[in-house]
Amino acid sequence: MKKLSSVPSSQQGVALIVVLLFLILITLAGAIAVRNSTTDLRLTTSEQADVLLLNTADNSNKSIEQVINIDKNDKQAALQKSIALSSAGMFGYFMNVGAEENRGDQIVFCYRPRDAYFFRMNEATVIDPSGSSKLVTGSTSSKGFCRVSNAADFSSARNNVMTQVAVTRPSSDMVASEPFEYVPTQRSITTSNVNSSSPNFRLFSTSFLPGMTTASEEDILDCLKKPNQNAADYGYAGKDKDGKDVTKYYDQTLTQCLASKGVPAKTLVEDVKLENLLKPEKCLDYGKGTASNTISAECQKLLNISASGTPK
Structure with missing residues (x-):
């Protein structure tokens, strides 16, 4: 009759320790990955x-x-x-x-x-x-x-x-500003x-x-x-x-x-x-009458005059 060999108990204990070490390492790696994530x-x-x-x-x-x-x-x-x-x-x-x-x-x-x-x-x-x-x-x-x-x-x-x-x-x-720094020109x-x-x-x-x-x-x-x-x-x-x-x-x-x-x-x-922009408005060319140059609507409103220059 053939006899079965058995593994010594000391070898079984070493294998268990190695497995536990691997489990600990895997757990630590997972914890570090989760922490980094x-x-x-x-x-x-x-x-x-x-x-x-x-x-x-x-x-x-x-x-x-x-x-x-x-x-x-x-x-x-x-x-x-x-x-x-x-x-x-x-x-x-x-x-x-x-x-x-x-x-x-x-x-x-x-x-x-x-x-x-x-x-x-x-x-x-x-x-x-x-x-x-x-x-x-x-x-x-x-x-x-x-x-x-x-x-x-x-x-x-x-x-x-x-x-x-x-x-x-x-x-x-x-x-800190220079004198008249915030005053626009022509004002x-x-x-x-x-x-x-x-x-x-x-x-x-x-x-x-x-x-x-x-x-x-x-x-x-x-x-x-x-x-x-x-x-x-x-x-x-x-x-x-x-x-x-x-x-x-x-x-x-x-x-x-x-x-x-x-x-x-x-x-x-x-x-x-807050800039006050100056936008010039030409009402009438110098030296010309109103016959050929009609005063713009903006100038009429600004000066309160009619298109021919008559005060309203």
Whole structure:
């Protein structure tokens, strides 16, 4: 009868250890692969979020530019420009007679590109550096600040990104410029004519992703109420330890506050100059009468005369 040989128990133990080592190595390799994949995914998500925030903030600045550089034949656009340059507009607030005291104020509003209009003062807040935030004519619940609970405040129908805009005309001590730098040629300088200079403005467009943070709506709103620059120069009404009304000053800017709350955000800052372009209009060639040269409609309106030159 043939005998069967058996494997010694010591050899079986060595084989088991080798198999376990291979299993451990395979597990470690899988864990490293998963970790690397997770890291790559996070990096990709972060880069996509950064691009989204930058593009959205840039779009708001482009929209402001389009409000001014309009097609004259577009009546709706002309109306929006008129509002922007009026005393209740984002630019006119700083330009009209007596508006010198408004220098340094920040007009804050939520960028809503899906609305039929770009800006309304009754949906904005003016932050006054003199000691408190002053509301001009705000009547809505948002008071110019983006609210996470309001779907209309999101920049797109996907409800993922918001943009808050602040427009300011820096005070003279904040802008280094040469004498008469912002005065166009062929213009007289008068205090009553807002077109006698080319005022400079500063735009702050802050885009943020409220869905990528655990911060509450009130935490985010608290950040959005903070100034965009020079936080210590902007005050707000508060109480001292004795309960008396005092002026307190901010210790963080808007962007710093959002970062401390873990809210992905990006602020785009642009300095712009509102140019008053001079476009000459030839009414009549010198030395020629109206028999062969009819006065243009623009000149008739400008000089309040008829096509033949007769005063109306």
